[in-house]
Amino acid sequence: MRYDEIVIGQSASYTKQVTDDDVMAFARITGDFNPVHVDEAAGAKSRFGNRIAHGMLSGGLVSAAIANTLPGPGAIYLAQTMRFTAPVRIDDTITVTLTVTELLSKKRLKLSTLCRNQKGEMVLDGEATILMDES
């Protein structure tokens, strides 16, 4: 999508399941082996009662939503804020909803970034700032 095709209020969504393989691979890539993510016993003992996915993996789904849908390939990430509002459990299906909230100068825009699980519970909310790399 080109910058001059984008309007405030425009929205897009992206859905992906978070599998055990995804969580274990995310741990290996980053080195984040926090027991609550990778250890069944630690997950069971935690406030969540089960292992949960890394919050930043949901952040990765936001990044994917931006790259795949709005504005799509060529988007350059400038900034992101995130609140992790509920845990993502293994095999949850997460839907990211993006909505354009501001058009800034120099082909920059702001998007609200909301992630919900298959029950409709919000697991992440935040805001992305994107630059469109159009030469």
Added chain:
Amino acid sequence: MRYDEIVIGQSASYTKQVTDDDVMAFARITGDFNPVHVDEAAGAKSRFGNRIAHGMLSGGLVSAAIANTLPGPGAIYLAQTMRFTAPVRIDDTITVTLTVTELLSKKRLKLSTLCRNQKGEMVLDGEATILMDES
């Protein structure tokens, strides 16, 4: 580390190289196949002149730093802000530096989160809000 052992100004760091395998695995986990990350030709044509890592992969290194060093295992991520200030290139070595900036009520704390590459250039700055899960 226990909440009552933490003081404002306390600092810790975590270092990891970002390999091509890491970038390709991050793309598969999230579904973020933005060409600037996975396609040599698109990277060469971009403003960066080369493929770059996903910004959110650096976010994952911040998550790992928190889980591994300060406050360490049991940390629960509540929020993160991030500005991506320079690109991370394949095989860059990223050092995350965490510094405690605030102690909040209910075993919560704020950390500044800074990522630098092997040349000392800042690639990410931001702030994390963490809850310590001590029962």
